[in-house]
Amino acid sequence: SYFDKNSHGDILSRFTNDVDTLVQSLNQSLSTMVSSIVQIIGFLVMMLSISWKMTLMALVVIPLSMILVMVVVKKSQRYFKAQQKSLGLVNGHIEEMYAAHTIVKAFNGEEDSLKSFKDYNNQLYTSAWKSQFLSGLMMPLTNLIGNIGYVGVCILGGYLTIHGEIAVGDIQSFITYTRNFTQPISQISQSMNMLQSTAAAAERVFEFLASEEEVAEVQNPVVFEDVQGQVTFENVCFGYDPSKIVINDFSMYIKPGQTTAIVGPTGAGKTTIVKLLMRFYELNAGAIYIDGHNITDYTRSDLRNMVGMVLQDAWLFEGSILENLRFGRPNATDEEVMKAAKAAHVDHFIRTLDHGYDTVLNEASSNISQGQRQLLTIARAFLADPKILILDEATSSVDTRTEVLIQKGMDELMKGRTSFVIAHRLSTIRDADNIIVMDHGDIVEVGSHDELMKRNGFYTKLYNAQFEEA
Ligand SMILES: Nc1ncnc2c1ncn2[C@@H]1O[C@H](COP(=O)(O)OP(=O)(O)O)[C@@H](O)[C@H]1O
Ligand SMILES: [Mg+2]
Incomplete structure (x- = not known):
């Protein structure tokens, strides 16, 4: 902040x-x-x-x-x-x-x-x-x-x-x-x-x-061993500015290994939820638990080790593609890097470049397209192999077909792991175990795609809006 x-x-x-x-x-x-x-x-x-x-x-x-x-x-x-x-x-x-x-x-x-x-x-x-x-x-x-x-x-x-x-x-x-x-x-x-x-x-x-320090780490942090990936939000209340609450009273229980999609209009607070889970900001009230432990009981670095996150604006640094991907896990072998790239459907693209994996990206990585940048960041997160993976509109600049393919690849990769997907093209998240529909910082509906469609509520409206013209 x-x-x-x-x-x-x-x-x-x-x-x-x-x-x-x-x-x-x-x-x-x-x-x-x-x-x-x-x-x-x-x-x-x-x-x-x-x-x-x-x-x-x-x-x-x-x-x-x-x-x-x-x-x-x-x-x-x-x-x-x-x-x-x-x-x-x-x-x-x-x-x-x-x-x-x-x-x-x-x-x-x-x-x-x-x-x-x-x-x-x-x-x-x-x-x-x-x-x-x-x-x-x-x-x-x-x-x-x-x-x-x-x-x-x-x-x-x-x-x-x-x-x-x-x-x-x-x-x-x-x-x-x-x-x-x-x-x-x-x-x-x-x-x-x-x-x-x-x-x-x-x-x-x-x-x-002298500016305010972030809240100190706990004295005796919980050591994480075998992370299950169970996530609970309990009456979370948060505002970037304490007087302007963005998330009002957010509660949600996610079973280990589930894929949860968060959908909702722009500004609903989806990214905010993700940032809170990563503990970039402190909550105003309520608590978030991973495997039953409050996230404040872990050290920040342990927490961020557990959780991998891909953001909407892809961040890559000046260096070769291989180096950029390996940022996710510095000790990964070349084979592992390529496997992650394949899962993110970016391997083919990389191989068409003159220098393949050794192609050097410039500072703003403007020598490749926005969508390709997103794919690289997804591959990087795949490589990091976190217990909990978050994709926050990470495929927004990728074509629909590739998006679906990535989703499939992710299902494979994230088997038994918890993942959160925030996406606007609802067709890509139909298969999620859980869909959480948010509006104005509150959950308005929860359920699977079929349940939500049956209910004929906010989600149905959002979903149909995408196909009306077609
Ligand atoms: N760093 C910030 N400081 C203050 N307000 C913010 C900040 N980031 C987001 N907001 C506000 O919080 C609300 C939710 O934002 P966000 O979670 O990013 O929405 P989205 O659902 O589109 O991801 C928005 O109204 C936005 O204006
Ligand atoms: Mg967002």
Whole structure:
């Protein structure tokens, strides 16, 4: 839910720009700070050894420059914060636009996108020049004040010499010390300036670190051995936003080894049920049990090992098809990979490619079709061989005939295992043991295809709607 709410580009910016700023300034400023402070102490001792009166004169100006630095820091801090924030916005926008490149082109969105970019970039520009200008003022200002002190020292030194209190040579050396004395001070003020952007960056990094952690794992998790695949939902209540409940009161019992189809209109909450079973989100009320144990009693990784899931938007990475499939089970042999590919009816397609299983997919895997991508992700889930398999509209871009074939292949593969299938083409799920019809986060009907058709209710309407035109 954290990644639902935050822009990916902004999070990336926190980890690149902000952390980088932190590292750089800690590298530079901290060492300058240390050496400057040591220098100041050394010079102070030498100056005091010559004349305490003149030292006092030289020191009088320091509070003055301190106040000045403080005023500037206070003013510019705001702009440093704004600068890091706009940097995140610019990054977020760019990341988003690159990800949606085709869509932006298709809707002639270049101009709008450029406009938003310019807005964000202008914000960045404005805050950046203001913060840089203000912090750039710091050095000349402290120099000026240092020089005033220098003049004071000269006058006082002249006066003291006339009265025979110190020798001319002392003034000479004292002035050298004063000169050197102001240098570390302006260096410190410059490091302060660096530290300001560091503070702004650190704040963003810590804000990320301080964000709410997911619910901790249980102390003594249930060890799963022989998973049966019995799933029970008990009065599950959930909303992405607690004030807006999506799943109201969902209860359902699934026998091990059954194939359960979940159907219903778009937005009914089908995917949400799946995400809850995978424990991507925590329930507001109720519980989900697998083999009689609450899913919160398993570790998350055990739970996700048991459950394999194929989502509607296929995710593949840059790499060969073989590597992509093997992501499901890293230690699978080539034969096992090919067997899974055959079950997903994608083996033939892969073999027609120039390099077969070694064909390299590009980053967005746009060099194969959407349906082929879906088939590959199904093969990957088959290979993972989970005890519970979920296909969430995983065949939505696959032709109907292949969809039916996959369904058959799955029956074979998932024998004795529990599977959930969410599909819109109801003809493909006719043979499911159980069909759950959902609407607005509630179960409206449950039963097999024949039972539901007899009832002549919501399901019958959905089913007939698909054949009316034909
Ligand atoms: N990440 C999210 N944050 C807030 N609301 C969401 C999120 N994902 C889905 N929803 C809302 O939850 C409801 C159910 O969504 P979903 O389970 O994805 O429907 P579907 O049955 O089509 O798979 C929808 O009204 C949707 O707007
Ligand atoms: Mg969905």
